Amino acid sequence: MSNRTLLKVDRLEVRYGAIDAIKGISLHVDQGEIVTIIGGNGAGKSTLMKTISGLEPAAAGHVMFDERDITSMPGHLRLPLGIAQSPEGRQVFPDQSVLDNLLLGAYHRKDTQTDIDSDIEEQFTIFPRLRERQNQMAGTMSGGEQQMLAIARALMSRPRLLLLDEPSLGLAPLIVKEIFSVIRMLKERGVTILLVEQMANQALAVSDRAYVLETGRITLEGKGSELRRNPKVRAAYLGDHG
Missing domain, CATH: 3.40.50.300 (P-loop containing nucleotide triphosphate hydrolases)
Incomplete structure (x- = not known):
């Protein structure tokens, strides 16, 4: 390191x-x-x-x-x-789909659509639930799912x-455990x-x-x-x- x-x-x-x-x-x-x-x-x-x-x-x-x-x-x-922040209280865009929230995380990037699509795929691998919910409005998801989306959206900026x-x-305790295992995985990825x-x-x-x-x-x-x-x-x- x-x-x-x-x-x-x-x-x-x-x-x-x-x-x-x-x-x-x-x-x-x-x-x-x-x-x-x-x-x-x-x-x-x-x-x-x-x-x-x-x-x-x-x-x-x-x-x-x-x-x-x-x-x-x-x-x-x-x-x-x-520098990307996943803010307190999640603050996802409730009237946008999960996919649109992820795309908004990459709005400042000048990469090709292929690169951005590849990063979306990576977020779906880290957070499988977001793949299932990709067309759902973010505001209708559970708190845990919104937290996963907030972290994934921040990661889309390649921080x-x-x-x-x-x-x-x-x-809920089970979701907390899941969030911390994601944090460990992100550390392993550098x-x-x-x-x-x-x-x-x-x-x-x-x-x-x-x-x-x-x-x-x-x-x-x-x-x-x-x-x-x-x-x-x-x-x-x-x-x-x-």
Whole structure:
């Protein structure tokens, strides 16, 4: 695995009016890694993801992608660089078919239709249920199917960095298991992933490294396996109060 740093967040601050949502945090994601950010509600996890993808402006600090400063770059220009987000709450296009949602994921690409068709076929291999549902309106599918579609749509942009924001939120345990096995498979294929996830145990199990975010600050960082064993993390996020 290459140790080349793909994403570097340096002393980042994000504010909503007078509220400091992100308070000077620094982190990095190396190529080929899965890095997880865990933290409670209101910790600033989704704000961080939105700032990396360009949906939320930074008040101070820097976001670097592949050694390029993208702090002030609009979100729609970050996608062609290789940053794709599967957002919290899925946000598929409900009145479009599954197939149209996938095609929208590739809208900025200048490849041939053959290449795009080949990538659609690849998504159907990763998510067989989407093949069965390809002509169905996305809004009529189950939450789990919509989550699979949101990830597949992000993958259609051929991302160099995939941002997964709460992929297990509101899903049945069986579907959560399926989503995490897909995340493992993507890692094996060399996809670099920054994952924000409430299911801390599963997330740390698939992660190379992780950061704990509390009220806008990073309070702990380390290997996923180390944080899984950390008593503070176990008590706060893994339901271990013994």
